[in-house]
Every structure is written in C-alpha cells, then in structure tokens.
Amino acid sequence: MSNTATLIDNLKAEFQLEGNSALKSIKQTAWNTFETLGFPTVKNEEFKYTNFIPATKSNFTLQAKNSISLADFNSIELVKEEANVLVFVNGIFNTKLSNIISSKEEVYIATLAEALTDSKEEALITQHFAQYSNNISDAFTALSTALAKDGVYIHVAPNKVVSKPIVLYFIADTYAEEVFSQPRNLFIFDKNSQATIVESFTSFGNKVSFNNIVTEITVAKDAIIDYYKIQNENEKAYHVGTTQVNQKGNSVFNAVTVTLNGAIVRNNLNVVLDEEHVEANLFGLFLPSGNTHVDNHTIVDHAKPHCNSNELYKGVLDGKSTGVFNGKIFVRKDAQKTNAFQSNKSILLSDEATINTKPQLEIFADDVKCSHGATSGQLDAESLFYLRSRGLSEKSAKAMLVYAFASDVLSNIKIESLKLNLEHKIAEKLAVN
C-alpha cells in the first residue's frame, strides 16, 4: 500500500514541459492548479458520493508494460462493421492492434503526439487544447492537461463525412502491475462535417487500474456527431472520464454513455450549446452490480437562444452497487426559447442497491421550456407475474423487463453490431441463456 502523496510525487516526476510555448504555459498553469487542489475528497460537493482517495493509495506504475495479445483484443472488440481502430494500452498507442482505413482526405486521425509534429495541426491543437474543459476547479482535468502526452487527435475538415466509424479502445493491462494512465483526446469537427466515434474502456488482469481520461470535442456549425462511450472494466478499475463538448450553430451532438462494470466509475459529460439552433442529445445507461459505484455527472449549458437539449439516463442497479446521477442544466440570460429536457429513471434489482439522483436546473432566461424528472423503483411486479404466468423463469422475465427498460437508450446507438454486442453483454450480465 502506497499513499496519495507518493502518487502525486510520482506524477510530478512525470511532469515535463513539452511542445510550443503556448502549450507549455497551459500545462504549467494546469499543474499548479492540480498541486493546489489535490485529488478531490468527499468534502468537495462534486464528489460527495464518489470517493477516489482510497484508489490513489495503490502502488501505481505510470509506465506500465504492454502484454495485450491479439486474442485479448479480439475478445473485447465491439464493432464488427469496417471501422478505424485505434488501440491504447495503459494510455500508450499500440500500432500493431490499430488500423486506420479512412483516407487522409476524409479525416486526419493520429495520436496527439504525432499530430503535434505536423505544423498545420499543431496550430489547431494550440487553438483548442484545454480551451473547453474545466482546468480551474476540476483537479482530474487539470492533472490530465498538465500530463497530456498521448491520446487520439481527430480532425475532420469542412464538409467531409467520415463514412466509417472511428473506434478507440483504451485497455488497462494489469496482468503485471497496478497501472495509472491518462489518455488525452482532442476531436475537431469542422463546419458541416459528420462522424461517429466510439470510446471503449476495458481491462485485463486482476490488479488495480486508474484511468483519468479527458476528451475535448469541438463541433463547428452544421456538423453532426455521434459519440458512444462504452465502459466494461473489471471490479478493480477506477475511472474518471470527462468529455467536454462545445457546439456551434445548427450542429447536432448525440451521445450514448453505457457503463457495464468497474470499481468506481465517474462519467462527466459537459456540453456547451454555444451558438443558436444547436441540438444536443445525451443518453446514458448504467448497470452496476456487486460493489460497483457509477457516477454520471452531466452539464448542459444553454449559452445561446433557440437550442434544444434532451437528456435521458437510465440505471439498473443490482447487488450492493450504488449509482449517482447529477444533471445540471444552465440556461443563460441570453438563451431565450430554450427547450431543455432531462429525465433519470432507475430500477433497483436488490434491496441493497442505492441510487442518488440530483437534477439541478439554473435558469436565467424567462422564455424557456425546461423539465426534469427522476424516478426510481423496482421492476413492476404485475409485469413480472404476467411474463412468469406464460412460462418464463423469474430470471428471464426480469432480464426481459430490464432489457425493455434499457431499450430506449440503446435504440439510439446507430452502429448495429455495437448495439447487438451491448444487448448480448447485458443479457450475459443478467445471466440469461
């Protein structure tokens, strides 16, 4: 057992100022912020229910070896359709398992480190890097910014449609060591472009892993982006994932976040609707069991008028698992004619599972339509009886109802094999044959 201070010391040893002077300055500021804030404790309102401090006491290595085989990778592959595949093991790019099939004209895909060697892309990175994420009060994000080394850089030029999905696998390899990794992604979608991105998180081995990942996404005018984040790590995996989105006029951003397993999982999804006529759809499904803790924090920031946001998060909690849903909606003074809807529904499959739901609406405009709702309960007893009276076992009846409950989230996934794969994993999780 190590302690939090040791981890911070080790992280400090990793901290190096690289890149151009602008990036250096951003990183230095971010490091200073992280050092001042430290890892958040439960005294921090944003982490009231979610305590990562015990996890920071693990004996982490920051430069872990990679022993993931092709067979390992095949066992976790999520998408069967032709796709661009980028694999990161313990935060480090794995060339062998990766395969980029889309043309350079359609999309520029590279690791962040590689993109920085291209002067045109470097200029864009400098312009966008750490400009949307919260590097002031969010310690995890500041840490990511300060130590950002590798990750995925995607740039889609104006009017380009990326026909094949871009699937990113972040694998924690804990066969040998306890690992701490911090991939950092930046996606730039230019005017009127379209793309589909999948982020997948898995782990191998039975040691502790800690993933602190930040993805910044900027969506220019008229662009349409589908973004899927799928988590299925082991019971010793700690995960803080922050996706920060900035949307310009008439753009559409669709997100589906699915959390299947982990020790403590924190998903931050923050969307700023930064110009008029923007549409943001945020769907989430979390199915913790055992002792898993899943925390979904979302911020939908209506900065400008005439925008629509729609948010639906569903939880199915079994065992002694706990869930958190914290959904903030800001409607700024200028943001008249806003439509903002939020709903969080949870089913508790066991008496020992818990869900904490906190919708938080702050509305400063007066001509808006906003609503929020939260429900939690058990599976409907009458529906269960109905299905059982037709010969279904209690288990399959429950699974069928859970599956039905989850379907209006999963139906938003447009990659067919990904949807089927998730349905299959959910069925497996509910132990149905």
Add this chain to the structure above:
Amino acid sequence: MLSIKNLKASIGDKEILKGLSLDIKPGEVHAIMGPNGAGKSTLSSVLAGRSDYEVTGGSVEFLGKDLLEMSPEDRAREGVFLAFQYPIEIPGVSTTNFLKTAINEIRKHRGQDNLDAVSFLKMMKEKMKTVEIDQSLLSRSLNEGFSGGEKKRNEVFQMAMLEPKLAILDETDSGLDIDALRIVANGVNALRGKDNSFIVITHYQRLLDYIVPDFVHVLYNGKIVKSGTKELALELEEKGYDWIKEENKEAV
C-alpha cells in the same frame, strides 16, 4: 385434471375464498359465474400463482401434482394458462419476442428441443389466422396502445400458441363488442379437444352462447353455491343474482 378441495384464500386480513371445491375432467368446459366480489378473479389468481393472495386452507391438484406448491412459471410449464382480465402493457417487450422465449422455456421443462425459427413462424401464422390478429400488433410492444378487444385477442392468441391443458379465461368477454366476442370464442373453440379443459369466468351469459359450457357453477361469497348445465346460465341471465343471494343469506 384439476381437483380443487375446500380452497380458502385471503388477501391481507380479508378471506375471499371460503372453502371452494371443483372437479374438472379432461375435455370439459366449466363456466363460473357470479356477482361482483364473489371471488371469481381471486380463484383465477390463486390458480395462476399470483403472490398477493395467501392460501389458508384446502388443496389444488393438477394432473396429480400439487399446484399450490409450484411457481407461476412451473404452473404454465405444466399446462395452466390464465387469460388476464386486464392484460397489462409492457413497453419494449414484443409479443413475438416473449412468446418465443416462453415456448422454449416450456419445451425445455418438458425435455423438448428449442423450436426453430421456421416452425415458430409457421405456428404463429396458423394461430394468427384463428384469432384474426394482425402480425403488426404482435411485433409491437406488448399491448401498448392496443384497444380493449385487441388486448383480449392477444390473450387468446397467446393461449393458442402455448396450447395449455387447462385454460382459465378471466372475464375475457368484458368490454368486448359482439364481433370481438365471436373472434375470441372462435379462438377458444378451435382449441377445444378431448384433452383440453377450460374454466370460463364470466359475469354475463352472452359469452356462453359462443363457448358452450359442459357445466355452469355459481360462485357466491367465496364458495360454489350452485352447479348445473348451460341452462343454469340462462336462468341467471333471466333472474339475475338476487335469488342466489337470497338463497344463501343464512350462510353469510
């Protein structure tokens, strides 16, 4: 096939069935009639295994086995089917999908192999014709947005698919117009055979014009107080239930 002896059942502190006895042989159709609150729906619920009811006495034997000991799914797998008085809506679950699972779990229970997709579809088509139900209804979420008649037809369709040995129709006629009633009755009649028995619970004689029963029982105050043939149903239709209540006043 079914032997109910002195069955007593309560919900909460309230005793509803107060010593009900009934014997049903293979191939027979028994109608159970009675005024509101007599215990008709309690009987169907207890037979299907709804857990809200507590059985406080008596026994129910089905094909030589103790029915009351079985889980609801095992009752279904042994061949008991309840057509619900108020079929529920289950968003996100299609009739087709859940019936396929149900049939295969029943087959597994009976030591049979899974029904392959082709045979299942063939069977569906056949039964759909019998109860005049449209494919599009069956691929939609179970009963969601269905009319009252469509819900009842879906119950009879499920019954046709599951081919139960004992089917209990709990006021399947309530809320049906005459055409829907005829379709439902046709579905039931198509299933009638020397090995299949039915309990038809109804408030009105009307349904029995279409499903002609072998026996008619009057359930009142938790007991069967009168049994006869189909003529008894006509008598009830004509005279109402007051004379039954009058006759059994002392028992109350």
